[in-house]
Amino acid sequence: MNRVKRPQLTGRAAVLAVVVCAIAMSLAYPIREYITQRRNIAQLEQEKARELAAIKELEDRRRQLQDPGYIKRQARERLFYCDPGQKCYVVMDDEPAGGTGTAAPKRTATPPWYQTLWESVEAADTGTGRRARTGDAAGRAGAPRPAG
Incomplete structure (x- = not known):
């Protein structure tokens, strides 16, 4: 074996x-x-x-x-x-067509584009633009402003 x-x-x-x-x-x-x-x-x-x-x-x-x-x-x-x-x-x-009778929230009327443009030109002229209003860093750091 x-x-x-x-x-x-x-x-x-x-x-x-x-x-x-x-x-x-x-x-x-x-x-x-x-x-x-x-x-x-x-x-x-x-x-x-x-x-x-x-x-x-x-x-x-x-x-x-x-x-x-x-x-x-x-x-x-x-x-x-x-x-x-x-x-x-x-x-x-x-009321809008097909309304259910409930009052829809009213939208604030947006001014026309030319009025917005003119207001931005006036704000830039007087120095009361967005930068001066919000008080961001550039506005506070003594950034030069237009004379007027």
């Missing part, structure tokens, strides 16, 4: 391991590229679906704009046009 101890790794097993590793390494890059390309294809199909939906919306809008009834209705609603011989009235109301 004298058994000969055989080595754990035979020459055939080593060659087989090298061949399997070589096959795995040679397939790794193509498989990675395949997965990347499949992902790109899926993204492009989603983009194509979005673009087709946008095209359908634009075609629907084009058909809508070719409808004379729609054009007439839009002219009445948005531009306040009237048919010849028809009397039209525009009611100016303080």
Whole structure:
């Protein structure tokens, strides 16, 4: 019962391991590229679906704009046009259209652009501009002010 101890790794097993590793390494890059390309294809199909939906919306809008009834209705609603011989009235109301009756917060009226411009010119002339009012570092550090 004298058994000969055989080595754990035979020459055939080593060659087989090298061949399997070589096959795995040679397939790794193509498989990675395949997965990347499949992902790109899926993204492009989603983009194509979005673009087709946008095209359908634009075609629907084009058909809508070719409808004379729609054009007439839009002219009445948005531009306040009237048919010849028809009397039209525009009611100016303080409440916005479709209001629920609750008072909307009032906005402060902004002055026209030319008034704002002129006020900034006057403030720069008198030295009471933003810098002097806020008292920032440049205004306090004795920055030169215009004479006047």
